[in-house]
Every structure is written in C-alpha cells, then in structure tokens.
Amino acid sequence: MSTIDEFPTPELAVARRGAPAWTRQKRLVSGLVLTLIIVALAIFGPLLAPHGENEVVGPPYSKTGVLGTDYLGQDVFSRVLYGGLDVLVIALLGTLLGVVLGTIIGVVAAYAGGWWDEVIMRLNDVLLAFPQILLALVVLTAVASPKAWMIIVLVGLSHAPRVARVARGVALGIVSRDFVYAAEALGERRSRVILREVLPNMSAPLLAETGLRLTYSIGLVGGLAFLGFSTNPDGANWGQMINENRLGLASQPWSVLGPVLMIGLFCIGTNLLADGIAQLAHRTED
C-alpha cells in the first residue's frame, strides 16, 4: 500500500525535474554553505588549533596570537576552534529528541482524534506555558552540576510541545485522506498506518521544522552555557567563553566576539536553510 505513486514526496518531485532544482533556491544554498562551514570548523577545528584547549600562552586579555588571549591567558583562536563541537552535538541530539517526541505526540493526537486529541493537546498547552529557557532553568535548580545528557533531555523536552503543534497540524491534513482510509480498510495495524502512510507524507514540513528547532537549540544550549550552566567548566565552549570573558569585552573584544560570531553565523545558516526547505516543500506541493 505505497502512497508514493499517487502522492509524490517533495524530494522525488524535485529529482524528477532534475538535480539543480534545489540549487536555484538561493537561501537554501547560502544557508547550507554557512552551516557546513561552521560544522566543519567545529569538527576539524581541534586539529587546526595552534594551541591546546587549556594551554596558557600569555598574560590575560593580551594581543598575543590571532585573536588574543582570554581571561586566563589561553589562546582565544584555539578555544574558538575547540569550543564548537560540544555545543553542536548537544544541540543536534536535543533537536532530534524534541522532533521525534513532538512528532509522536502530534501524530498520535491527530490520528486518534476526538477526546484523546483534546486531552493530549491540553497537556501540550501546559508545557507550552514555559518559555523554553525557563523549563531548563527550573529543572537545573535542584541539580548540583549539569551533565550533558540532562541538557539534551531538557532541550528535547522544551522543543517537543512546539513540534507537536506543528506535527499535529500537518498530520490532520493527511489522516483524513483516502489512502489512510484504504489502509485501515485493509485491516492494517494503527501503528503501521502511522509509520507507513502518515509519516512519509510529512517528511518535508518536518524537515523544515527540524532546521528551525536546530536554530533554537543552538540559542538554548549556548544561552544556558552563557548563563553559567555548562557541562564542563574547564573546557572550551562557545556559550561559556562569552560568559568567562565578558569583563574583557572592552579591552580584548575578540575573546567575546569570536564565540559570539560563531554562534550567530551558525544560527543564521540553519535559519536560512530551514526557510529554504520550507519554501521548497511549499513549491513542490503546488
């Protein structure tokens, strides 16, 4: 009971028109390029760094090296290269957790309908009453030193209700279509109907939502580290570097602006990328 022939998924429709279709989307391409550059820097940065993560190379806030030194005299350029991986991995895992959880909640609510839908979405509204950063802060109150998995779970949990709303909206338009009824009439199990019939038809909007969530995740993970809640107090981490070197902003601006620009550029990249995907999905739908 494949749906692909009747309802081409956006990727296939694009492929049929020839490969360069998505490359004509300027925002998508520039977003993708920007994102990939920052990701590459974060992954391979430690190999390129001239100095160690915690190596003291000069007096605090001096002009030694490419971007000068930080509050302890560590090389800012090297720490910028070291400091991305943690942020990106935690943000990515948190995003994936949030998207998976939110999609399950939203699709189940839309597919079950009626009373279940009402109850699930009301509970969802309760979680929505917490601004994302608040949910994380409230839980971190009773925690002595946050672990990476905690931040991942908190980021995921704060995304889930927001993704659920979007997923439910998209799924509502699909669960009443003929091919879903046909699958049910054939006696397929509900879980199978959701996995085989509903989810594949949601891939494009969900992908765009994932990009958007990744943007917010970086802000959230970076923000928590900036507020002093990071998983490794000695390690280099973009958010934490901003926090550590804040007092040096006047005398040695690059110690703060380096990590700020990395986070900013990455967020711009993922946001452009998400918008590009959304537009592409929209266009192929028409």
Added chain:
Amino acid sequence: MTDAATLLDPDHAEPASVTTTRSRRARRGGAWAWVAWLLRRLGLAVLTLWLVSVLVFIATTALGDPVRAILGKDFNADKARAAQLTAQLNLDESLPQRYLHWLGGLFSGDLGTSIANQRPVSELIGPNVVNTLVLVLLSAIIMVPVAFGIAMISANYRRRKPDTFIQTVLLALAGLPEFVIGILLVAIFATTLSHVLPAVTIATPGGHPWDDPKTMVLPIATLVLAVSPYVSRIVRATLLEVLDSDYVELARLKGIPERVVMRKHALLNAIVPGIQVVALQLAWLAGGVVIVEAVFNYPGIGFQLVDSVRNHDVPMVQALAMIIAAVYVVVNLVADLLSILLTPRARTAISS
C-alpha cells in the same frame, strides 16, 4: 462581482434564510453563549496554571536533591546545616503534603523564604516584577509600530529587490539568539566601536533602572531586534494575502490609490493575525527577558531567576517560574479574547 462580495463579507455570502434564522437565534442566546465561552476559556487557563504549578513543584524539588545541590561539597560535612535546610524546605514531609503546603502558601500570598538571604520571597521579588514589566511593555510599545512599519514597506515592494533584501535580513535576524544580539549591540554602542551608551544597568538600591533612561536603551533595543523580525514576517505574509485578493483588485480597478488600499484594506485585515503573533511574542518575551536581563545585569525577575537557579534557591525559583508562566497564560487568554472580538466570523460562530 459576486466573488468580490463573497470575499468582502463572508457572513452575508450565505443564503438569506440561513442568515436570518442565525441572527435571530444569536439575539436570544448570544449573551449566554458568550458567558459560557468565557467561563470555559477561564477554566482552561486555571487548569493550565494548576498543572504548571505541579510541574514547577516536581521539577524543583522532586527530580534532584536541592539540599545536596545547595551545600555542594559541604553536604557530608555539615550535617546540622543539611538538617536545617531539610526542615526549611519541608523535605521531611511526603511529596503531596509538601505540594499542598506550597500551594496553600501561593494562595495566601506567602511565597516562602529565600534560602540565599533568608528574607520573604515576595519582598525580594516585588520591585523586580515592576522593573521587568516596564522593560517588556516599553519593548512591546516600540516593537509593534517598527514591525508593522517594516512589514508595510516590504509588502509595498512585494517580490521585488527591496522586499527580498528586507526579508533575508529579517530571516537572518530572526535566527539570532538574544544574547548574540545583546552582546553585539554592547560591542557596537558601549565598548568596542563607540561609548555612547552604558553597557550594563546599574540600579541603586530603592531606585529604578529608568532613573537613568540611557541604561534602558540597549536592553529594549535587544528585545525589539529579537522579536520584531518574526512579527514583521507574519504581518507581511498577511498583507500580501490581502493585497493579492480579488476585492483589493476590485478596489484598485475602481481607482483607489495604492496607499489607501494598503491602509484601509490590507492593514485592517492584518490586525487580527497581528494581535495573535504579538501576543505570542509577548509571551515569548517572558522567557527572552531572562537572557537579556542577564546580559545587561538588568534588575528584573529574569536576572533574579538566573541568580536563584545558580544558588539553588528553590522557593525563589518556584515563585519566579510561576509568575512567568502566569504571564504567558494571561497574555494568551487576552489575545484569544481580542482576536475573537475583532473577527466578525468568529464572533457569530460563538453566539449562534
């Protein structure tokens, strides 16, 4: 012509008989239907707040061990202090008992005692709530005309170069976290490039940040820059939808100048979606102030919240989290009410 009429007023598009029976019924049951709707909506808001309180309580006291978190390495050494904290947080009681204890306190206005400096929470929070409200309201007052103005300019040049440029800039800005915007503004206006504005808010005890209006500029600018791109994009989308519609085409064919079309046809139709997105963003501001206040050391509840979380000051965090969540719930309630009152279709749907 019929098409244009349909679009202009959906209520009159139905056959005459339906319209008259509906309005007759509306006249009789309208008021009651409104009361019922309002009660249902209020009930939902109260239910939401109650569940929020359960969640806040569980998250702050049941998930981790607050006493261990407060004392850190001293936990095993200082048994007396641990026992005293356990007593202050009522940790010897069972979880439901403690929750009821705390909820009772919330209703009678007793928010507990701060662990960090042993003063009543309500006394510590009071002045900061005012500071934060002023910050958020001023930002909102500036944000609305800015966002709508940019949206109108962009829609005016729709699908041409200036529009694309504005939209790309807005999209880029929309992705930036608040602390990135805040720190870039500080670098530009307060430290690195120029020194025209102060980098942090220094409040004298008993005074307010707006005693020195200059210190308010950067926090407000950060919030406006963080929020208006999103609002602006939604408003532009709504404007475009109206500007492409048949009845606006008719208005243009009648010879009404584009400026008037924009003001009378497009802008008025964008108000309801505008209210919803502004409300959404106001609610978002409740969270956004946390980071922005931390960037500028602004003496509000966001800054206080971060400080309290760092000190593991459980009663403070509980009270502040409840306040922020309550603001969110109330703003959403008001936005729902306003958008229903301003949409004729939704209005008749309730009263009939």
